[in-house]
Amino acid sequence: MTAGSITRAGMSGMNKNQKINLIRILLAALLLIVFSFLPLTGTLRFCLYMIPYLIVGYDVLKKAVHGIVHRQPFDECLLMSVATVGAIAAALAKSGDYTEAVAVMLFYQTGELFQSYAVGKSRKNITELMDISPEYANIYDENGGIVKVDPDDVECGSLIVVRAGEKIPIDGIIKKGSSSLDTSALTGESLPRDVNPGDEVISGCINTGGVLEIETTREYSDSTVSRVMELIEDASSRKSKSENFIAKFSRVYTPVVVYAAIALALLPPLFLTALKIPFLWSTWIYRALIFLVISCPCALVVSIPLSFFAGIGYAGKKGVLVKGSNFLEAMSEVKTVVFDKTGTLTKGVFEVVSVHPNDISADELIHIAAHAERYSNHPIALSLKKAFGNEADGCNVEDAEEIAGQGIKAVIEGRTVYAGNEKMMSEAVKGGVIPECKSCHGHTGTIIHIAIDGVYAGHVLISDVIKPHSAEAVQALKKAGVKETVMLTGDRQSTAREVAAALKIDRVYSGLLPGDKVSKIEELINEKQREEDRVAFVGDGINDAPVLSRADVGIAMGALGSDAAIEAADIVLMDDDPLKINTAIAISKKTLAIVRQNICFAIGVKVICLILGALGFANMWTAVFADVGVMVLAVLNAMRCML
Ligand code: ADP
Numbered sequence: 001m002t003a004g005s006i007t008r009a010g011m012s013g014m015n016k017n018q019k020i021n022l023i024r025i026l027l028a029a030l031l032l033i034v035f036s037f038l039p040l041t042g043t044l045r046f047c048l049y050m051i052p053y054l055i056v057g058y059d060v061l062k063k064a065v066h067g068i069v070h071r072q073p074f075d076e077c078l079l080m081s082v083a084t085v086g087a088i089a090a091a092l093a094k095s096g097d098y099t100e101a102v103a104v105m106l107f108y109q110t111g112e113l114f115q116s117y118a119v120g121k122s123r124k125n126i127t128e129l130m131d132i133s134p135e136y137a138n139i140y141d142e143n144g145g146i147v148k149v150d151p152d153d154v155e156c157g158s159l160i161v162v163r164a165g166e167k168i169p170i171d172g173i174i175k176k177g178s179s180s181l182d183t184s185a186l187t188g189e190s191l192p193r194d195v196n197p198g199d200e201v202i203s204g205c206i207n208t209g210g211v212l213e214i215e216t217t218r219e220y221s222d223s224t225v226s227r228v229m230e231l232i233e234d235a236s237s238r239k240s241k242s243e244n245f246i247a248k249f250s251r252v253y254t255p256v257v258v259y260a261a262i263a264l265a266l267l268p269p270l271f272l273t274a275l276k277i278p279f280l281w282s283t284w285i286y287r288a289l290i291f292l293v294i295s296c297p298c299a300l301v302v303s304i305p306l307s308f309f310a311g312i313g314y315a316g317k318k319g320v321l322v323k324g325s326n327f328l329e330a331m332s333e334v335k336t337v338v339f340d341k342t343g344t345l346t347k348g349v350f351e352v353v354s355v356h357p358n359d360i361s362a363d364e365l366i367h368i369a370a371h372a373e374r375y376s377n378h379p380i381a382l383s384l385k386k387a388f389g390n391e392a393d394g395c396n397v398e399d400a401e402e403i404a405g406q407g408i409k410a411v412i413e414g415r416t417v418y419a420g421n422e423k424m425m426s427e428a429v430k431g432g433v434i435p436e437c438k439s440c441h442g443h444t445g446t447i448i449h450i451a452i453d454g455v456y457a458g459h460v461l462i463s464d465v466i467k468p469h470s471a472e473a474v475q476a477l478k479k480a481g482v483k484e485t486v487m488l489t490g491d492r493q494s495t496a497r498e499v500a501a502a503l504k505i506d507r508v509y510s511g512l513l514p515g516d517k518v519s520k521i522e523e524l525i526n527e528k529q530r531e532e533d534r535v536a537f538v539g540d541g542i543n544d545a546p547v548l549s550r551a552d553v554g555i556a557m558g559a560l561g562s563d564a565a566i567e568a569a570d571i572v573l574m575d576d577d578p579l580k581i582n583t584a585i586a587i588s589k590k591t592l593a594i595v596r597q598n599i600c601f602a603i604g605v606k607v608i609c610l611i612l613g614a615l616g617f618a619n620m621w622t623a624v625f626a627d628v629g630v631m632v633l634a635v636l637n638a639m640r641c642m643l
């Protein structure tokens with residue numbers, strides 16, 4: 001399914017099939033009531049009662065036959081068919097009361113209808129919660145007027161107009177106009193974001209202020225909105241352990257129940273015959289049929305995937321994109337949370353603290369550094385470019401090469417420039433030694449060294465700030481049952497230690513290249529005490545995509561727009577807020593609690609009813625409650641995951 005189809009699915013309250021089924025159920029019920037008042041007997045009675053039975057049950061019978069023909073007979077349709085046909089046969093032989101058989105089919109179908117309505121309804125609720133798909137885009141026509149077109153038809157690089165109250169349909173850059181954006185549909189964050197010409201904006205936000213003219217930087221199908229909707233749509237295809245368990249369970253369970261029912265119909269009579277105790281065959285066959293109705297596993301088969309679906313939808317509303325039920329489930333088992341530093345725990349917006357040039361002017365050093373970073377999106381690069389300010393001064397930058405976790409190499413006006421950390425300088429400076437800087441000593445902050453044509457040219461000290469919620473988030477993780485927090489960074493030790501101390505993070509590893517981060521994560525995964533414990537890595541996707549994919553659960557921060565992170569991560573936090581990790585854990589725990597409740601409730605009620613049925617204390621009506629009633633309650637409970 002594509003992004004569009006999820007929004008269109010479940011548009012009306014009930015779809016056509018559901019309406020037809022409702023009519024079938026009402027018609028059959030009406031006939032059943034009318035017939036019960038008529039003095040019918042014999043063959044006529046049988047024929048008339050078969051009308052409501054077939055109206056409401058023909059598709060179930062058809063599916064059961066289909067299953068037998070294709071040698072996959074053991075499903076709920078077979079259980080229902082055998083039970084009702086059996087009940088009819090018993091009635092034919094004895095009382096002539098077919099009401100029970102028709103009623104069982106009627107209730108079963110009512111349950112099915114309710115379930116498909118509930119699933120459709122929650123799907124619709126979730127898509128409404130996540131209602132970020134734009135209906136149209138405004139573009140200029142030849143005469144300079146504005147026309148509405150399908151966002152799919154807008155080419156990359158076109159100018160679009162977004163008026164107050166309209167949704168931004170496609171990702172782009174503001175060319176004209178200032179406004180504030182409501183990003184809540186994407187991020188769950190209610191504070192508006194102010195935007196001005198030159199700012200990048202993403203689709204799905206609502207323009208709450210003035211008119212904006214935006215140059216699109218992507219096509220609609222690559223825009224944030226489409227990707228987010230696709231993610232949510234695909235999420236249900238990655239099954240959790242609980243869902244896999246239920247699928248396997250029902251594959252084994254149904255045949256077991258069928259054989260148990262056969263045994264119940266045959267063994268006690270044989271036993272009683274051997275003991276020469278009088279008995280009625282029909283008693284035991286009737287008990288076996290009740291057994292079949294009770295044991296139908298649909299409460300579990302339906303409610304458990306629905307719980308995960310609702311949980312994922314709710315998380316989406318809160319700005320946490322979960323790529324599959326398995327990841328939602330894993331979040332509640334996370335015992336170690338590993339953080340990247342820059343851009344994850346810190347804002348990744350650096351201020352230049354001081355410039356220490358070596359045989360060159362301070363301005364020239366910043367100038368060179370900013371140019372070297374021209375093609376990089378690393379937070380350090382963005383900050384240096386901002387500090388220099390005059391990016392487009394005509395200088396020629398070629399062969400820019402980013403060395404992950406170290407820095408940048410580029411040729412500027414014919415001179416080879418390296419800008420990066422100490423590790424990089426050992427290669428960039430002839431002899432490999434760089435002078436010790438007294439004034440930087442004791443300062444925390446990141447040092448960017450610069451070398452020009454093999455000669456050390458000085459360094460820039462820049463510093464970052466910790467995000468406002470980082471400390472709170474780390475504390476809250478501990479309360480949520482996380483045993484250990486770890487920080488991995490490519491930055492130098494003193495800065496790393498200072499940040500870790502401020503946030504009360506348990507362990508820190510510094511000076512790591514992206515590859516080292518992967519090995520550290522592997523070490524941490526090997527260290528875990530129990531098989532089911534999970535190690536989560538939280539990063540910003542810049543330089544750490546491999547780590548995101550290696551961790552048990554990869555969580556990308558502030559990933560709006562970062563393709564690598566959205567690809568590699570299992571969970572995406574739509575805004576930069578580390579507290580959202582706790583939101584994800586809380587939703588995960590709630591969903592799993594509901595799943596467990598449903599498993600215990602459904603299996604518990606069924607086991608009790610099965611015992612009662614085998615002993616002869618339950619009739620068909622008890623059986624119908626144990627099946628349909630339990631399913632309805634389990635589905636209602638599952639829908640609580642959305643609240
Ligand atoms: P972190 O682990 O904190 O997220 P990175 O792995 O992205 O950091 O980078 C580690 C170190 O490498 C930085 O602290 C910086 O010294 C250096 N570095 C990385 N990219 C750049 C760049 N574009 N320009 C200058 N230095 C860089």
Ligand code: MG
Nearest residue numbers: 340342542543
């Ligand atoms: Mg980083």
